[in-house]
Amino acid sequence: MAPRVLVSDKLSPTAVDIFKHHGIEVDYQPDLGKDKEKLLAIIDQYDGLAIRSATKVTEKLINAATNLKVVGRAGIGVDNVDIPAASRRGIIVMNTPFGNSITTAEHAIAMIFAVARQIPEANASTHNGKWEKNRFMGVEITGKTLGVIGCGNIGSVVAMRAIGLKMHVVAFDPFLSQQRAEELGVEKVELDELFARADFITLHTPLTDKTRGIINAAAIAKMKDGVRIINCARGGLVVEADLVEALKSGKVAGAGIDVFENEPATENPLFNLPNVVCTPHLGASTTEAQENVALQVAEQMSDYLIKGAVTNAINMPSISAEEAPRLKPFIKLAEVLGAFVGQVTEEAIREVEVVFDGSTAAMNTRALISAALAGLIRPQVSDVNMVSAPIMAKERGVILSEVKRDKSGVFDGYIKLTVKTSAKTRSIAGTVFSDGKPRFIQIKGINLDAEVGEHMLYTTNYDTPGIIGLLGTICAKHGVNIANFQLGRNRPGGDAIALLYLDAPFPENVLQELKATDSIISAKPLHFDVSA
Template structure:
């Protein structure tokens, strides 16, 4: 059955056609996002939801979206999506961070010019028939210091434009490397330097708990007298009451504000101030940008629903369309390794270490880690998946570590999982052969080669004679057919394991009989989802 997508906000006809061309059924209902009750009523029918800003993807809506796999936001901001709730339900949330980068950067530059030369007030005055040439004394941009807070997609474009305007550009971003700063032609500095040195400050950072109110009364006190502030990012980055006081005192000579603490902003103290240029969140409002983000979200959602490719996801590692076929069998392997340990572990998990050896270390290990955790947690939480598993592990205080190393054995590549509880440490390793099917190659440090089946039985015992006969006779007498049988031991007379691949689930009454035999230390029936 073809996946089905609902478009509940306005997207271009070309974007809708992209869904259709890629084999996705699409219902284009651009006004439905405003009707919360109707949206709640129909959302359960859809695998994907394409939105802009009008549709609010709340926890209540997510609870009703029983088939939903992906939400695609045509634009950068996902403030209208409850990402934690979506993640807990395993719903991927995508945005389109590059489609409107240039447009937003250009708007910031435009506001900077408008503030520097008081263009809106001068325009209004001239239209009113006045000729107040001496009233509007501006400042030059050239030679001034531009402080950029946040040097990601948009901030880096603004920085380059500032360099082109012959400004001295300084930038603060915790993730900005010296190499990248040099490439952009900017000076990497600390936030305090931005405040102290800048003639113009422009914000291009996301809204987080750390960045909320980053421009406040204390920050203004550290700035030059006559600084000018530009904000095309998020309204809450600036404490508006503090900005108003700084504008009134003359500490801030002017501000260009495209975003507000509360939107839509229809009544703000900033309105009517002569040294403030306000626009109604126009950063992404060009015909080119609106078309770009619509096309991108349609392409991204289609690629995921049809091919399993993940791009620009907020809560899931990216998987390109090119790597998806190669990665798919190893994602299944990772899930199976996690599922094995999850099914034999009774105590709370404290630590998880995942070792990627050889070619697996060169793969998208973030996706493989997510798959491993999903398999590990699923025996306790049935509806967990690659999106929700990392969050659940973190919420449970699990310490996670990842190790990569070059090929170290006979296999081109394998994954080894080590899980620690309060009293035990369990290890298992596996690989995929050319047929793409997962195989166990080591359990408890004991080497073996076992095909993974839907129904299996795992036993541990001392290495003594009679185990094969015991397992075979009990299964044979109870009508349990064995498809494959693998044994392993660490040394003669030491610890041994058996792994049986069965045609059907191992019966509970037979399990009790098997566990009663003194030769068997433990016996655990296992189930694996090995479907392609």
């Protein structure tokens, strides 16, 4: 029986043709994604679901999708898909990371021009029979400084276009190396310096816990008077109420906004402000981009449904069916090693070394490296996957090295990840025991044996008496339950570490109290995906 795919959003007809070419039955209902109840009633009939942004793939929908095997998102962002819920049900979630990069970058450049020269307002005025030549006094972009927040695939295209327009580009991206910055012709800076220097600021970063509200009242206060802000990335990166106040006061001279906190945005305080250009999430809306992402998602979904091949999956490694059973637990291990370092690293990453010792050296190390990079990058770029992670690392100029060696310790095989930044070097090693679960066996050169928990707290301190009591006392005072506790040190009186296993995320107020003590050098809450 041929697989069935539902297309519930407006996709190019090219996608339908590709599905049919592969022998897949297609049900094209481009408005169904807006009807949650109807979609819920029929979703169990399909093996695949092809969407854009209108369809919300919620846990409720996933639970009703008893036959669903794959969700394909024609575009980059997958924030409209409950990925943990899909993973638990064994449903693969795919996206098309690079199909609309040029289109989105060009829209950002168009917004810069529109805001600089007040083109929409001037157009409306002229159409109304007015000739307000002196009212619309714009600014040149030549010679101005453009601040690019997020210099990945789209941000780097924007930077290159802006340099061609004779703008000076400064960029902030934790994963942008100095070498890659020089290749692009941009100046790599910290975020506060970008705020202080930029005449225009454009956002090209995904929406994560670290980037949510990155443009707020405090950030705007650090900017130049008369700065102009462009957001064609994700709603939620800009605190809209703070931007409105800054626009009204004149602190921000203009804004170009393509994405909003709540979409579709039929009402918004930014609307009707004379110094704001708003568009209805048009970043990827060109004929070329629609064709590209439609073709990509249809090909990927077809290959999976017909051949079992996995490409650009958010929640599934790209590995063959033969090696999957043995490799899967080590894929998880590599991801959590990367996730550990990614969550404790704030500086730009320059070098990554992955050592495969013993039995791991004979595995599909390319997949394992991709998994480690995905875990490493995911705290900054939430929709990264094993396919896109190596590309993102390369784009940012990260130097990657791999070492394979014979068994050198008590473990049959283990993986060691070492990451170098401009400030320090961090290393972590782990293995998989007979239960198939990943374990940390070394952190900062300190040996230990620690399971991986969903919610953890990692602390560093000097090996002095009273640390256990201090951690326990502060946690107990605030009702933070410690499920388990692992300690390690390099020598008596030397460096020591602690890993606390928690029932819930570590509260921010308790973290600040802990950091304020003289005994704790650093403390970092960690979160790991421990699903199978």
